[in-house]
Amino acid sequence: MHYSVILDDNFEVQSNYQNSIFETSKLITTKNTELNSIKIRYNVKTDVMECKIGTQHSVIKSPEKLKEITINGECYEYKKYLVKKDTTSGYLQKLYGGGQKIYARYYILSTKSKLDFKKPKSYYLVQTKGEIPRKLNSANHLISKYFKSFLKEAKKFERNNQLDLNRPQDFKRLLAYLDHLSIDAVASR
Incomplete structure (x- = not known):
């Protein structure tokens, strides 16, 4: 280097x-x-x-x-x-x-x-x-496109944890939560 x-x-x-x-x-x-x-x-x-x-x-x-x-x-x-x-x-x-x-x-x-x-x-x-x-375009656009089956959960988690999706650390936290929900949904099939 x-x-x-x-x-x-x-x-x-x-x-x-x-x-x-x-x-x-x-x-x-x-x-x-x-x-x-x-x-x-x-x-x-x-x-x-x-x-x-x-x-x-x-x-x-x-x-x-x-x-x-x-x-x-x-x-x-x-x-x-x-x-x-x-x-x-x-x-x-x-x-x-x-x-x-x-x-x-x-x-x-x-x-x-x-x-x-x-x-x-x-x-x-x-x-x-x-x-x-x-x-x-926005964090919400991404969530509605890639995590559309978890929109209600995403909004509830965002509200309950007072997240600001314009802050990358808050958005990262929401993505980790949604990923966890996705894994649980796949595992329960």
């Missing part, structure tokens, strides 16, 4: 991260080599993974050589994806890995307001077998 050294000790730059602290992480390369105990953080604004080697901060310059990166239990994959008929590549957080994979894509709006820098925004993508991930 290639690295380039960066310096980022001011607060405005630190707010570009989901978590500005380097966390012990695991990398899996496309050749299935595991690299453990590496300190990594995700820079949302520039869409790069940064690692800390000794006292230096570095950027991973060849993300296409990585299969996945796990930071604090959250899995990220560098993938080509489709948004409004255009393809691009970047890091996607894997939320669900059932028959179709569901990802969250984070971004920061380009504005001069420091308040916007503190809150990364996100949208969801779905990938069915043989296709590249594509942007979804």
Whole structure:
């Protein structure tokens, strides 16, 4: 892998991260080599993974050589994806890995307001077998399409747990619940 050294000790730059602290992480390369105990953080604004080697901060310059990166239990994959008929590549957080994979894509709006820098925004993508991930209209659209037999249960779980489906962690929690219901339904047949 290639690295380039960066310096980022001011607060405005630190707010570009989901978590500005380097966390012990695991990398899996496309050749299935595991690299453990590496300190990594995700820079949302520039869409790069940064690692800390000794006292230096570095950027991973060849993300296409990585299969996945796990930071604090959250899995990220560098993938080509489709948004409004255009393809691009970047890091996607894997939320669900059932028959179709569901990802969250984070971004920061380009504005001069420091308040916007503190809150990364996100949208969801779905990938069915043989296709590249594509942007979804909404979390509710995905649920009604892929979990239509559990719509009532989904709404009840969302309401009872006060979930905000615009937050990837809440949406991931709902997907785990729906997956559990799907497995139970198949097992009871």
